[in-house]
Amino acid sequence: MIRTLLLSLIAVLCAVAAQAQVSFGEPSKFNDGWLFKLADDSTAVNPDYDDSKWRKLDLPHDWSIEGQLSPSLASCTGFLPGGIAWYRKHFTPAGDAARQYIYFEGVYNRSEVYVNGHLLGKRPNGYVSFMYDMTPYLVPGDNVIAVRVDHSRYADSRWYTGSGIYRDVWLVEAPETHIAQWGVGYETTRLTDDRADIKVTVDIENPEKAKKLQVKATLTDADGKVVSQSAAGVNNGKSTLTLRLKNPERWDIDNPYLYKLNTELWANGKRIDGSTTTAGLRSLEFNPDKGFALNGRWMKVKGVCLHHDAGVLGATVPEEVWERRLANLKSIGVNAIRCAHNPQAPALYDVCDRIGLLVMDEASDEWEFPKRKWIEGWNKGTPGFDGTYDFFEEWIDRDVTDMVRRDRNHPSIFMWSIGNEVDYPNDPYSHPVLDGSTISQPMFGGYNPEAPNAERIGKIAKRLAACVRSVDTSRPVTGALAGVVMSNETEYPEAVDVVGYNYTEDRYDTDHATYPSRIIYGSENRSDIDAWYAARDRDFIFGQFIWTGTDYLGESGIWPARGFYT
Missing domain, CATH: 2.60.120.260 (Galactose-binding domain-like)
Known part of the structure; x- marks a missing residue:
């Protein structure tokens, strides 16, 4: 009997998780x-x-x-x-x-x-x-x-x-008329100790096939008590509501308090659809001199990068594995995760919401041209050039937009990254600045006039940042720059709100002085103590993400290696 009850509870929790993902209907595992x-x-x-x-x-x-x-x-x-x-x-x-x-x-x-x-x-x-x-x-x-x-x-x-x-x-x-896929979103527009205002937006699919549509939103606390309710009509397939509550509990890394947001669609006085998602109320602040504040508290981000595999389990990672991995990382002082370098399984974000870890969600590792893929061993022999670049132009806008729409209700997510190391010098882009004598970062040689011009990345960055902002303006857009010196010659750093520096700690002081309004952090860093001191000892560097939090498959050395560190 106990086992049956546990299985039933797991099934209910799974259904709620799926409902939160798709925002409508009755989901069942398939x-x-x-x-x-x-x-x-x-x-x-x-x-x-x-x-x-x-x-x-x-x-x-x-x-x-x-x-x-x-x-x-x-x-x-x-x-x-x-x-x-x-x-x-x-x-x-x-x-x-x-x-x-x-x-x-x-x-x-x-x-x-x-x-x-x-x-x-x-x-x-x-x-x-x-x-x-x-x-x-x-x-x-x-x-x-x-x-x-x-x-x-x-x-x-x-x-x-x-x-x-x-x-x-x-x-x-x-039903025929229902809430759209990823159609429920919320944003905390005001948050004080005494009061919180939450804007809820709902998109409706096939609104013309039902009459007298109304959306109702209910917020319950961790004990299941209703703390706020609101209702509004539907206009052109959209509805906007405001929830207000007194004495709100904040979501924080030390106290990851979660409410439940229940959204219902009614037609002619009858409930026809609905969904339930967790909600966390917190404030984010980024400053070029002071760094980052969560709920008004200035802090250092002590992050790690994580790929999506689990060793011998491959890419099929049970939620229990993420629970254990992330809890272990938090127990040693980690307070943030960077999704390297792609949207991850929904379960990862759910765990981060529950246990209190910040998340940098990332869209891609490759844009319109292929990067080197090592065949014989990392940085050994002749690389290959297969990749995902061939469908970039057709799909990247939708891929980035879908990432944000799917994941926007997770309070753990505090930044959206539009790309990782797309500006690695000569892999694939190049710029005349690479022939300068002040270049101290890794690259594949000096300026290559045959390579794509690096100025292209600035235009793409503006395009992808606009995709993010079309869905969510409550979090900053970022990118992980591997060629900061080269990217400084483009529109890339200005296209994003927060600029990530990969393995470029020696540029922190120079670029802070040169670009005083730029918000800088370490988006990928070595695990040595000097890399940490570079963030710890500078108020204007709000933190770092160590490579990596857990060993991973691929990017390996020569045979019989299996991973980067072997």
Whole structure:
């Protein structure tokens, strides 16, 4: 009986977590009973395809970690393979919901999703979450989902990515008119000891198909007591409400207090949809001379960078692993996490919300041109140039926007990063300043006139910063600069609100004097004591992120190494 109750509680908590992610409908995990084949077969898209001999498995699943290690593969992947594979799942639609959606937390990468032979869509980015409406293609009885995953360009990253449907999948049932995907957002517009004002925004899908729409928002405290309520109408598919409460509890790293925000959509006096998400109330302040303040308290960010894998578990990381890892890091003094260098699984942010860790959410490691990917060992031999650059122009605006829309309700997130080391000198961009005698940072040689001009990164940075601000202006936009001297010759530092310096502690004083309005921090740093002193002893440097908080696969040395430090 106890075990049954525990399982029921876990199921309820999982459903609430998924509901918070998608912001609408009735979600249920869709992980069980999948079929898998590590081969490419274009006929697998057909619903009547014979998959009786395919491998049976439950998701999440990473086929790379199951593969054979080999010195013939790439060191950047930890000498593990990629490939092309298909997943299939037979299911019978349940319930009488008007719309049925399938939601993927992450598929690495270049996925194509079909239902009963109909293409729902393609999503090349392996880290973003995405959703498709299956409703028009469902039939009574047996239905078939088929997912093609193309990781044939397996050495497409500087670290281990994994391959496959490596995060949870959800089935979401909803009425015809419902809250939009990631359609609920909140922002604390006023926060004092006596009072808090919270602006809640709600986007509605298919509002024209229902009458007399109204949105109701309710905030409850940690004990389940209602502390504020509000209601408003819907205009052009949008609704804005204000919640006010007295004597608010702040979310802080020492006291990560969480409220629950319940948002309901009503039509003709009847509740038709709703969602519940956790909410944390805190204030952020960034100053070029004083650094960073959380809830008015000036502090140092003692952060670490984290990749998304878990060693022998590969890219399929259970929430318990994140619980243990993050609790251990916090116990030794860590107060912030940098997602290196991509949006991570929703579970990571949930844990950071609960235990009190700040998070720097990051969009990508590569923009419009490929970086070097080491094949024989880190900085050894001849690099490869596979990557994600080929879908940059088509997808990056949506990828960045979706990251912010999905994650914006996490109080732990305090900065949005639009990119990591996209300005590494000559990898790929270059600038005449690299021929100067004052350059003290790593680079691949001096100025290369054949390489893309570094001035391009400033224009891209402004474009991506605008994507972030179109969704959220309550947190600063940042970027992790690897070529600060070169980037100073571009519009990049001015395009963001806060400028991260990777391994460039010797530029802190010079650039603070030269650019007195610039807010600077260490976005990636060595783990030696001098790097810490460079932040500790300067009020205007608000902290650092050590590389790394936990060892990771890939970016490895020569065979038989598996990771960066081996």
